[in-house]
Amino acid sequence: xxxxxxxxxxxxxxxxxxxxxxxxxxxxxxxxxxxxxxxxxxxxxxxxxxxxxxxxxxxxxxxxxxxxxxxxxxxxxxxxxxxxxxxxxxxxxxxxxxxxxxxxxxxxxxxxxxxxxxxxxxxxxxxxxxxxxxxxxxxxxxxxxxxxxxxxxxxxxxxxxxxxxxxxxxxxxxxxxxxxxxxxxxxxxxxxxxxxxxxxxxxxxxxxxxxxxxxxxxxxxxxxxxxxxxxxxxxxxxxxxxxxxxxxxxxxxxxxxxxxxxxxxxxxxxxxxxxxxxxxxxxxxxxxxxxxxxxxxxxxxxxxxxxxxxxxxxxxxxxxxxxxxxxxxxxxxxxxxxxxxxxxxxxxxxxxxxxxxxxxxxxxxxxxxxxxxxxxxxxxxxxxxxxxxxxxxxxxxxxxxxxxxxxxxxxxxx
Numbered sequence: 001x002x003x004x005x006x007x008x009x010x011x012x013x014x015x016x017x018x019x020x021x022x023x024x025x026x027x028x029x030x031x032x033x034x035x036x037x038x039x040x041x042x043x044x045x046x047x048x049x050x051x052x053x054x055x056x057x058x059x060x061x062x063x064x065x066x067x068x069x070x071x072x073x074x075x076x077x078x079x080x081x082x083x084x085x086x087x088x089x090x091x092x093x094x095x096x097x098x099x100x101x102x103x104x105x106x107x108x109x110x111x112x113x114x115x116x117x118x119x120x121x122x123x124x125x126x127x128x129x130x131x132x133x134x135x136x137x138x139x140x141x142x143x144x145x146x147x148x149x150x151x152x153x154x155x156x157x158x159x160x161x162x163x164x165x166x167x168x169x170x171x172x173x174x175x176x177x178x179x180x181x182x183x184x185x186x187x188x189x190x191x192x193x194x195x196x197x198x199x200x201x202x203x204x205x206x207x208x209x210x211x212x213x214x215x216x217x218x219x220x221x222x223x224x225x226x227x228x229x230x231x232x233x234x235x236x237x238x239x240x241x242x243x244x245x246x247x248x249x250x251x252x253x254x255x256x257x258x259x260x261x262x263x264x265x266x267x268x269x270x271x272x273x274x275x276x277x278x279x280x281x282x283x284x285x286x287x288x289x290x291x292x293x294x295x296x297x298x299x300x301x302x303x304x305x306x307x308x309x310x311x312x313x314x315x316x317x318x319x320x321x322x323x324x325x326x327x328x329x330x331x332x333x334x335x336x337x338x339x340x341x342x343x344x345x346x347x348x349x350x351x352x353x354x355x356x357x358x359x360x361x362x363x364x365x366x367x368x369x370x371x372x373x374x375x376x377x378x379x380x381x382x383x384x385x386x387x388x389x390x391x392x393x394x395x396x397x398x399x400x401x402x403x404x405x406x407x408x409x410x411x412x413x414x
Contacts, residue, residue, distance in 0.1 A: 014194070015134030019142065021192045022127050023149035025085060025185050029092065029122040030333075031153020032178050033062075033115060034243050035268060036161045038251030043171040050105060052252070053372035058112035059244050062364030065119045066357050072121050073354025077347075081126040082193045088121030089186035097179035100172035116364075120357060123150070126193070128337030128353060132346045133195055140291075140338060144283025147334035151279065151326075154272025158251075158265050223355060228343050231401035233359045235295065236336055238395040240360045241388045242302060242329050244367025250309070253381045259314050267322045274323040275330015282331040283338065291342045292402045295335050299392040299399075301328030306389045310382055343402060 041055050076084045095114035102108055127146045135142040157178075164174035223229045250271075254264035278298075285294050305325025312318050337353065344352045367388075374384035 015130075015196065017192050018130050018134060018194065019146050021185075021189055022085075022130055022146050023152070025089060025189060026123040026127060026147060026149030027153035027156070028178070028181055028185055029089075029119055029153070030150040031157035032092075032096070032161075033119055034247050035154035035272060036157045037248045039158060039161050039165060039265075040171055040174075041252060043165060044108070047171070048102075048105070050108075051372075051376065053369070053376050054105060055108075056248065056368045056372040058108055059116075059248050059368035060365045061109065061112045061116040062119065062244060063361040064113050064117045066359070066361040066364055068117055069120055069125075069357035070351070070354035072125060073350035073352070073357070076125055076129060076350035080195050081129045082189065082195075084121045085126040085193060086186050086190045088118035089182050089189060091115075091118035092122060093179045093182035093186065095179075096175045096182060099175040124333065124337060125350065125353060128341070129346075129349055130193070130195065132337075132341055132349065136346075138287065139341070140283040140286035141280055142283075143338055144279035144281070144331070144334045147279050147283075148276040148330075150333050151272040151275040151330050154275065155269055158268050162265055223352065228402045229352075229356075231398050232339060232343060233356045235299075235395040235398050235402070236339075236356055237359045237363050238391040238398075239295075239299065239332055239336075240363035241367045241370075241391055242332060244364055245371045245384050245388050246306065247329070248368060249371045249375075249381050249384070252375075253385075254314075254318075256380060257314050259318070267318065270319055271322045271326030272330070274326035278327035278329075278331035279334040282328075283334050286335065286338050286342070291335060291339045292399045295332075295339055296396045296399050298328050298331050298335055299396040301325075302332070303389045303392050305329070306385055306392075310385060339402070 037059065041052060044050060044055055045052065072084060092115050095111045095118070099108075099111050102111070124147075127143065131139050131143045131146050161174045161178070164177055165171050251264050251268060254267060255261055259267070282294050282298060302325060305321060305328060308321035309318065309325060312321050337349070340353050340356060341349060370387065371381055371384045374381050
């Protein structure tokens with residue numbers, strides 16, 4: 001194969017352009033949905049008189065994204081990542097653009113359903129497929145670089161949205177800005193994103209040892225016979241509580257323990273920044289050892305971070321606690337597609353990822369309600385955070401049953 005078939009007209013590896021676009025798409029999708037969610041809680045409560053439980057319940061519509069994932073994954077396996085990515089960004093743009101017109105609580109829920117229903121299609125699904133195809137040899141570290149977009153969104157969007165909201169609670173303007181950005185990224189994705197003509201594109205001189213992912217087509221009935229499938233699905237389901245219970249409410253937790261909103265926003269910035277390093281570093285280790293072992297380290301690290309956040313309170317050590325938690329929490333999103341590919345290969349990645357994502361309907365549906373009830377009934381989020389730490393411990397133990405695909409092999413590419 002002539003590698004120039006996979007280069008852009010100006011000569012650089014086209015895969016890197018795809019990575020940049022996927023990076024930006026993930027930054028917007030995750031940054032606006034998870035990291036910046038807490039910034040809208042108080043303005044919406046003041047504007048409409050809704051309780052935190054009602055507002056936080058909108059995060060439960062992430063469950064809709066879980067339920068649509070099998071359908072979305074199957075379409076991606078059949079038609080590629082571009083249609084899924086572009087349509088998802090357009091749907092998210094509509095969901096944000098209509099929010100300034102809200103007058104009722106059900107409006108908030110319907111628009112949240114649009115946003116979260118398209119979330120996976122704008123972030124993790126395209127990244128998993130595109131990186132696996134363009135960079136089969138170094139997919140661990142490149143996946144980490146690509147999924148750093150999640151944390152880049154966490155670094156930038158809370159600050160930008162905070163500035164847009166300002167002291168006058170102009171939440172409507174902030175949503176319009178996010179909607180415009182989603183529309184722009186949809187257009188860029190349509191122009192730039194493509195898949196390589198072959199998955200064997202990383203060459204070194206004439207020959208290179210290339211880790212080729214298994215080409216087996218998995219059927220749903222075969223997955224149901226696999227202990228590895230159940231172990232991975234349950235671990236990922238428990239792991240997603242980090243987004244719906246911890247990340248979506250940790251800003252409000254900090255404010256409740258008398259940390260200023262400015263300092264709380266900076267804590268989120270530290271969390272997101274450290275998560276960027278976690279994605280690349282732990283992603284690199286997946287190229288050396290089995291991904292399930294790296295995922296276990298990820299869960300244990302998050303447990304330590306949660307404990308420190310709760311114990312330190314508003315002391316100076318809170319910065320270290322957020323850095324530690326962010327490092328491991330950030331790596332989780334990059335490790336998920338790598339764990340699935342290590343166990344089941346790439347050919348049916350979309351379908352399998354979709355089925356596994358459907359199980360997260362529990363974490364996305366129950367996680368926000370758990371946080372809201374913890375606050376409304378007990379006056380803080382501490383109990384909810386402790387329960388999530390326990391879940392991570394269970395997930396670590398469960399991954400002992402997840403095995404690496406024996407069909408993964410190394411071959412020489414001519």
